[in-house]
Amino acid sequence: MTVIPNLNIVPFVSVDHMMKLVLRVGIDTFLRELADVVEEDFRRWESFDKTPRIASHSKEGVIELMPTSDGTLYGFKYVNGHPKNMKEGRQTVTAFGVLSDVGNGYPLLLTEMTILTALRTAATSAVAAKHLARKNSRSMAIIGNGAQSEFQARAFKAILGVDTVRLFDIDRSASEKCARNLAGQGFTIEICDSAQSAVEGADIITTVTADKQYATILTDNMVGPGIHINAVGGDCPGKTELHRDILLRSDIFVEYPPQTRIEGEIQQLPADYPVTELWQVITGQKQGRVNDRQITLFDSVGFATEDFSALRYVRSKLAATGLYTELDLLADPDEPRDLFGMLLRCEAALA
Numbered sequence: 001m002t003v004i005p006n007l008n009i010v011p012f013v014s015v016d017h018m019m020k021l022v023l024r025v026g027i028d029t030f031l032r033e034l035a036d037v038v039e040e041d042f043r044r045w046e047s048f049d050k051t052p053r054i055a056s057h058s059k060e061g062v063i064e065l066m067p068t069s070d071g072t073l074y075g076f077k078y079v080n081g082h083p084k085n086m087k088e089g090r091q092t093v094t095a096f097g098v099l100s101d102v103g104n105g106y107p108l109l110l111t112e113m114t115i116l117t118a119l120r121t122a123a124t125s126a127v128a129a130k131h132l133a134r135k136n137s138r139s140m141a142i143i144g145n146g147a148q149s150e151f152q153a154r155a156f157k158a159i160l161g162v163d164t165v166r167l168f169d170i171d172r173s174a175s176e177k178c179a180r181n182l183a184g185q186g187f188t189i190e191i192c193d194s195a196q197s198a199v200e201g202a203d204i205i206t207t208v209t210a211d212k213q214y215a216t217i218l219t220d221n222m223v224g225p226g227i228h229i230n231a232v233g234g235d236c237p238g239k240t241e242l243h244r245d246i247l248l249r250s251d252i253f254v255e256y257p258p259q260t261r262i263e264g265e266i267q268q269l270p271a272d273y274p275v276t277e278l279w280q281v282i283t284g285q286k287q288g289r290v291n292d293r294q295i296t297l298f299d300s301v302g303f304a305t306e307d308f309s310a311l312r313y314v315r316s317k318l319a320a321t322g323l324y325t326e327l328d329l330l331a332d333p334d335e336p337r338d339l340f341g342m343l344l345r346c347e348a349a350l351a
């Protein structure tokens, strides 16, 4: 990994720089490379410090901190989830993150993570599906056509070769926006009138709706044999998307059980209900899909290691692209104990 030289200057990746970085690298290449880094970090799962994210809930939403470390680098993401925001012209999910050097605690990167979260969530979904969906899955229903949806479609195309998307949203204008944004990119796109018709003939179902309640986006009768469900939107206590009966018919794969049992679809099930950790499938310790009739469910909530992977991937791109600004974030006088003297010298310079 190329390193930015000056320890006291923290590279800052703004929204504008993040967009330019993604486009410079290329959306598909970015998603593929990011998916590789996410997968690489799942492979070394045991080397990470892990804790369920620290959530501050309110009536309207949640604000969360997501920390982890591999002993060399430390990362955290600040992220919110406020389903009502969209109606007020704001994002449901916004985020920023920091990567630091464990050796001295100094930050190495501060970056926007709203766009990066959409990319890492889509890349992680595609990594899970690569291991769990039927081979040759080409068609995906996307239920919930908001901010995350196009990223999901692009990642599934770049990583699995999905080329047909069937869209449904309770707000048709969201599906029309999604279809417009995906036009001319090699997809066959159909806007559907119901979730039921969207899932017809789909190999994969992605649910990525936002509603702060126990919603039932999919009922049991809608899920046929062999389907892979990528359940992204249920990611908070009291916020789920799938009918409980679907869970009982599926083999369930999760990121980090202590967090998913609080936040995921499996909050509907007893605390000891058996689930498989995705990292164990990726490392070959546990089986993923065993036959073509099995229903596999990736109960995604988003875990700190995925943000860590995204942070270290972005950092690896900075020196070569220069797509960052230098942030004067750290008060670091030449004589470390003379912090107050630094303030006095500033006062003198201003006088």
Ligand code: NAD
Pocket: 081, 083, 086, 092, 093, 117, 118, 121, 143, 144, 145, 146, 147, 148, 149, 168, 169, 170, 171, 174, 208, 209, 210, 211, 215, 217, 231, 232, 233, 234, 235, 300, 301, 302, 303
């Ligand atoms: P968004 O508000 O931009 O879009 C959500 C869409 O869902 C809207 O278009 C809305 O009309 C639609 N919707 C709501 N209820 C519906 C229903 N019953 N049927 C069909 N459509 C419905 O939100 P977003 O940024 O796209 O995020 C979507 C969800 O994904 C959120 O709940 C968010 O918390 C979650 N999320 C999860 C992860 C993860 O890692 N698992 C990461 C990012 C976001």
